[in-house]
Amino acid sequence: MSAQDLVARAQKWSKEQPWRLFGSQISILVRNEVRRNLFTRRRIGIYLLAFIPALIILIDDIFGRSSIDPAQIESKTQVLAGIVQLYYFRLGIFFACMAIFTWLFRGEMVERTLHYQFLVPVRREVLVIGKFLAGAIVAIALFETAILACFSLTYSRFGSAGKSYVFDGPGLGQLWSYLLVTALACLGYGSVFLALSLLFKNPIIPGVVIMGWEAIAPIFPSWAQMLSVTFYLKHLCPVSLPITGPLAIFTVVAEPVSPLIAVLGLVCLSIAIVALSCFLIHRVEITYTAE
């Protein structure tokens, strides 16, 4: 078959089955982006953000072998809840998503390679969705592995008591909740930072503003809280933290909502923000000299 025949055949196929073309384009974009984002030395900072708590727990495991009294399982469960809710959701996932998702487009502008993405027969919306999914896969894979590591290290030190807590007690349910909330946090923060990277040349300052908003949102009316990612995450956390004083603002649940509403709410918020990114990408022009 000649090259012209191949071209004509591909054109016919894409006209007849546009949705299959979009699907195939998204899978190619995801594959290439994941390879570029996950397996690279430049991501060492993000690996550190994800695995520092696991490393600290491991060091505590090695040097603090005396404290393996099964009675301490409850207190260690509180510590793990603190790590997930205060470190991962407020800092680790937040900053990692900032690095991963803002780099999807902004990084290509900096490296002067974005024009290659704009010169292929791919709708820009498809490009946004492909890149977002790739970023989400990278962030979710990294942080779910990290949380799984923290969880395993926390309970493995207790031997059979720990095993019993996980498999016969509430442990496994908590793990599933943490994994679900982590995935939702990655989607929520990811969509926010993707949109910020298309709105601002330097998304760090708006990122700090978002961080501030996420912290103070609980003092606002419930309709305003619904515009923050942590509003939904807090409702899904399986262990509540007994924090009092000013720090309680990070954990307090002002108006409880059902887990289903929380999941759907965050998914809808993420979809709405990705849809905004699909709109914003049409404004992007290749003017590398202005970067």
Add this chain to the structure above:
Amino acid sequence: MTPDARQIVFENVSKFYGEVLGVNKVSFSLGPGITSLVGPNGSGKTTLMNLLTGLIRPSRGSISVLGLTPQQPIEFFRQVGYCTQFDSFPPGTKGYDFIYWPLRLHGFAHDQAAKLTNEALERAGMAQMARRKVAGYSKGMRQRIRLAQAIAHHPSVLVLDEPLNGLDPMARAESIALFEAIAKQGMHVIISSHILEEVDRISDRVVLMSSGYVVAEGQIREVRREVREHPMQILVRCSNAARLAGAAFELDHVVEAKILDDGRGVLVRTRDAEQFYLLLNKIVSGGLVEVDAVAPADDDVNSIYQYLIGSDGGPA
């Protein structure tokens, strides 16, 4: 098929970067063949190419390429291939992957994309280096791998921003032959280049740009004829140069007739080339002078560039 479906049409296109002018009020229509964009640095050539391919949007006016716009990316980028001047590549990319993956995004299956990739690599003379990382390529190789990517999907419109930069003479000749072959297939090839001699040799028409404006556009000879303030130079190689020079001086429109140093020809500057050719016919048919060769001496891109843009800006 409407005429616009075979043309590249710019209608009153302006582009401003804030306060800075990119291009202003550009209107023209290009048919198949090789069109060269010529002008000094900052004249707006790359802006025009980026507008054409949708990398930037016009502040005013409209652009259509074979009846399509970049807002229809699937149809548009099947027809258009753009080899940009940006000398940057995705980190860690190998030459083969650089061409293969965009073809997969076109919708080609693995074996089809592989076939087209190998064909493009062969055409650009990069088959031997395809499995190496682009980061290790020379400037000429990087230029050729970008060219290979631009032609891999057999576009109908090929846009090339300074495609001969960094190429050695052999690669340059091969690239020019490739552009000519593509143009002969009825495709549009739009080239910006500062190597005016080569542009002159291969172009069917030129678009001369200066400070964001199109100062002239059309076939090179037509454009030359339009430049009336500079008399046309005609070189005549003949047996009796003095007699021809004398006869030429009798014509009002001849402003200069200079006998060449070897005495075997005359360089005539005239405001009416047609009248001079009539005189030359008369002289030749009268047997007064034996003419070996007649050729316009300044209807090339270089001369037109000098006349219209001047040497102040320097070549683009």
